[in-house]
Amino acid sequence: MEAGAGAGEQLSLGAVRDQLIREEDSIVFALIERAKRPRNAPAYSSAGAGAGVGGSLAEFFVREAEVLHAKAGHYQKPEDVPFFSQDLPPPLFPTKGYPKVLHPSASRVCVNDAIWKMYFDELLQLFTVDGDDGNYAETVALDFACLQAISRRIHCGKYVAEVKFKDSPQDYTPPIHAKDSNALMNLLTFKAVEEKVKKRVEKKARIFGQNVTLEEDSVNQQGGNACDSECKVDPKVLSKLYDLWVMPLTKDVEVEYLLRRLD
Amino acid sequence: MEAGAGAGEQLSLGAVRDQLIREEDSIVFALIERAKRPRNAPAYSSAGAGAGVGGSLAEFFVREAEVLHAKAGHYQKPEDVPFFSQDLPPPLFPTKGYPKVLHPSASRVCVNDAIWKMYFDELLQLFTVDGDDGNYAETVALDFACLQAISRRIHCGKYVAEVKFKDSPQDYTPPIHAKDSNALMNLLTFKAVEEKVKKRVEKKARIFGQNVTLEEDSVNQQGGNACDSECKVDPKVLSKLYDLWVMPLTKDVEVEYLLRRLD
Numbered sequence: 001m002e003a004g005a006g007a008g009e010q011l012s013l014g015a016v017r018d019q020l021i022r023e024e025d026s027i028v029f030a031l032i033e034r035a036k037r038p039r040n041a042p043a044y045s046s047a048g049a050g051a052g053v054g055g056s057l058a059e060f061f062v063r064e065a066e067v068l069h070a071k072a073g074h075y076q077k078p079e080d081v082p083f084f085s086q087d088l089p090p091p092l093f094p095t096k097g098y099p100k101v102l103h104p105s106a107s108r109v110c111v112n113d114a115i116w117k118m119y120f121d122e123l124l125q126l127f128t129v130d131g132d133d134g135n136y137a138e139t140v141a142l143d144f145a146c147l148q149a150i151s152r153r154i155h156c157g158k159y160v161a162e163v164k165f166k167d168s169p170q171d172y173t174p175p176i177h178a179k180d181s182n183a184l185m186n187l188l189t190f191k192a193v194e195e196k197v198k199k200r201v202e203k204k205a206r207i208f209g210q211n212v213t214l215e216e217d218s219v220n221q222q223g224g225n226a227c228d229s230e231c232k233v234d235p236k237v238l239s240k241l242y243d244l245w246v247m248p249l250t251k252d253v254e255v256e257y258l259l260r261r262l263d
Numbered sequence: 264m265e266a267g268a269g270a271g272e273q274l275s276l277g278a279v280r281d282q283l284i285r286e287e288d289s290i291v292f293a294l295i296e297r298a299k300r301p302r303n304a305p306a307y308s309s310a311g312a313g314a315g316v317g318g319s320l321a322e323f324f325v326r327e328a329e330v331l332h333a334k335a336g337h338y339q340k341p342e343d344v345p346f347f348s349q350d351l352p353p354p355l356f357p358t359k360g361y362p363k364v365l366h367p368s369a370s371r372v373c374v375n376d377a378i379w380k381m382y383f384d385e386l387l388q389l390f391t392v393d394g395d396d397g398n399y400a401e402t403v404a405l406d407f408a409c410l411q412a413i414s415r416r417i418h419c420g421k422y423v424a425e426v427k428f429k430d431s432p433q434d435y436t437p438p439i440h441a442k443d444s445n446a447l448m449n450l451l452t453f454k455a456v457e458e459k460v461k462k463r464v465e466k467k468a469r470i471f472g473q474n475v476t477l478e479e480d481s482v483n484q485q486g487g488n489a490c491d492s493e494c495k496v497d498p499k500v501l502s503k504l505y506d507l508w509v510m511p512l513t514k515d516v517e518v519e520y521l522l523r524r525l526d
Contacts, residue, residue, distance in 0.1 A: 022299065025475075025495075031294040036285065042357075057335060057356045063329050072324050074400035093320045094305075096397025103497075134359025137337035196477060204475045212288075212467045214459060230286075 011101050013167070016159045017191030021200075023153040027059060027241075028204045029151045031127055032232045034142040043139050058120070061140040062147065078106040079155040083116055083147065099206050105260035106158045111249050115151050119143070127237045154246060157253030164188065164254075166259055176262050184255045194247055198239040205235035274364050277424045278429070284463075286416040290504075291467045293412045294390055295495045297405040301394030306402050307383060321383070324403040325410065331352065341369040342418040342424070346379055368523035369421045374512050378414050381508045390500045417509060420516030427451065427517075428524055439525050447518045457510055461502040468498035 043057045066082045069075065073091035075082050077098050082088060124143075164187075165172045175183035209231035228235050306320045329345045332338065336354035338345050342359050345351060387406075427450075428435045438446035472494035491498050 026296060026299075029296065029471075033289060033292065036289075060355070061331070061335050064334070065328075068324070068327050068331060069400055069404065071327070072320060072400035072403060074404075080401075091400075093399065094324070095399070096395075098397065132359075134361065136356065136358070137335035137354075138343075140335060140336075141332065178388055200475065200477055203477065207473070207475055208292075208471050210470070212463065213471055214463055214466065 011159055011163050011166070013160075013163045016163055019159070020153065020156055023149065023156065023196075024201050024204055025208070026149040027146070027153060027246075028201065028208050028233070028238060030142070030146040031171070031205075031238070032178065032209050033144050034139075035127050035129075035233045037128065037135055037139045038133055039124065040129045040132055040134075040136055040139040042132065043136040043143075057136055058140045058143055061137075062144050065141075065144050068144040068146045078102050078109075079152050079160050081110050081112055081155050083112045083151070085110075102162050102259050103257070103263075105263055106162075106257060108260070109158060109253055109256045111154060111252055111256075112151055113250075114249055115147065115154060115245075118249075119147055120151065122197065123237075123241060123245070126240070129195055150241075150246065154249045155253055157250040158257045160250070161188070161254035161257040161261070165258060166182055172258060173262065176258055179259060181255050181259070184258050185251060188251050188254050194243075197247065198242050201242050202239040203234040205233050206231055209233050209235070274307055274426050274429070276423075276426045279426055281421055282422070283416065284359070286412065287411040287464050287467055288471070290409070290416060290509075291464065291471050291501060293405070293409040294468075294501070295472050297402075297409050298390050298392075298496045300391065300398055300402045300405065302387065302391045302395055303395055303399055303402040305395065306399040306406075320399055321403045321406055324400075325407050328404075330406050331337075338501065341365050341372075341421050342415050344373050344375055344414055344418050346375045346414070348373075365421055365425050366524050368526055369425075369520060371523070372418070372421060372516055372519045373517075374417060374515055375414055377512055377515075378410065378417065378508075381512075382410055382413065386504060386508070387502075389503070390496045392514065411510065413504075417478070417512045418516055420513040421520045423513070424451070424517035424520040424524070428521060430467075435521060436525065439521055442522060444518050444522065447521050448514060451514050451517050457506075460510065461505050465498040465502040465503050467483075468496050468501040469494055470498050472498070 032145045046056050063084045066075075066084055067089060070082070070088040070090070072097040073093050074080055075085075075088065076091075076095050171187060172184070174180075175187070206228065211230060211232075229240070307321050309317070325423075326347045329338075329347055330352060333345070333351040333353070334354050334355045336358040337343055338351065339354075339358050434450060435441075435447070438450070469491065474493060474495075
């Protein structure tokens with residue numbers, strides 16, 4: 001989180017919302033890029049591993065990529081959470097501190113296991129075509145980009161929760177003391193806002209996933225009117241991703257964060 | 264290259280063009296993503312390297328990322344060319360062969376040194392804002408995505424050259440025998456096509472780089488009419504990138520390939 005979160009500054013709901021909206025673009029781009037390749041199932045099978053390498057290519061790649069990113073100085077900020085946090089090396093290059101605007105327990109809030117399972121068991125089947133074109137290395141690199149973008153968006157929930165808590169501590173303090181997750185979830189749920197987010201990511205998939213041509217008045221270029229079957233990722237998959245997984249998991253992050261907010 | 268390039272199949276100009284058009288989207292997405300972050304100059308300075316690490320963070324990251332991608336099985340295809348090819352490890356996972364549609368010397372054609380220099384010395388300044396937000400690890404990962412996308416597009420020139428040679432060997436054979444690069448360059452240059460490509464990538468930057476909102480008839484959503492200053496990457500930077508570097512370097516690849524085509 002950068003905007004409006006300089007050292008000593010207050011987080012603002014506006015800045016957090018802008019960040020979340022920008023992350024939507026990243027998720028849509030990442031899914032469109034992954035959809036260039038078919039399913040490529042061998043990348044996810046442990047049977048194919050080479051000598052001395054356990055697990056699937058996808059798991060190998062994400063583990064090793066996270067090691068590299070950690071060496072480069074990633075995973076310092078609360079929204080950047082690795083999928084395999086064990087034994088990550090320290091940065092080899094100087095890193096800049098980030099503003100400490102969250103409660104220290106924020107670093108312990110992580111729903112990446114659920115994201116991993118969702119991505120490989122459910123989402124991948126919805127936006128890639130069945131098939132095997134042999135481009136396994138490229139495929140898992142694209143998967144990693146999707147996983148990173150989705151995880152960052154969801155773990156930004158830590159900032160959402162902090163802003164909401166700061167805005168009305170009187171509403172949040174009783175359910176936090178009572179460890180009442182359901183009451184917190186109700187406080188954090190705004191159906192009308194969620195419907196707007198779903199509509200917006202669907203529209204983004206329609207606009208960013210179209211085949212752009214130079215014909216001036218092609219229906220395709222008008223955003224809202226493109227034929228979904230011509231989009232590189234079905235726009236409905238984006239609203240489903242947000243409805244079933246991104247927004248619920250973000251709220252899980254918010255609840256987890258709030259439950260520790262007064263520790 | 265996949266489309267129309269199955270084992271024993273002929274490459275078609277249509278399939279190669281479709282691939283090049285798709286790569287444009289990847290380049291535009293990658294630049295838009297990199298533009299999320301400011302310049303972040305310390306990522307490119309050798310002064311900041313940690314103990315035992317020479318060079319800049321950017322160089323460290325690209326080198327190590329290429330090692331990882333090679334272990335995963337990347338860099339098997341003629342259009343996937345590493346920036347640091349020395350000492351790349353062999354794949355740890357089984358790879359699938361790709362159709363051998365090019366002359367064997369294709370693997371020796373590489374303009375990545377020129378791409379590297381262009382990207383860091385010229386392009387980066389054109390589409391990132393001056394500043395330092397400390398997100399160096401994320402920044403160099405985004406640079407790597409840009410470099411990979413641009414390099415793949417340019418090295419697809421090998422297929423373009425092969426298709427053109429196969430289409431009219433009688434035109435290409437004399438200048439190849441005469442090692443006449445200028446004559447080959449003239450044969451490969453189609454100004455009208457290049458103008459169309461520049462217009463199309465500019466339009467893609469305008470469409471993919473807009474801020475999508477739910478307002479139905481916002482001017483922004485109409486593609487061609489968005490105000491360029493509101494785009495995440497100035498669309499003119501894309502046409503300039505293609506005009507000054509991507510298309511000339513692609514033709515350099517084509518010429519290099521053709522000069523070896525009859526060896």
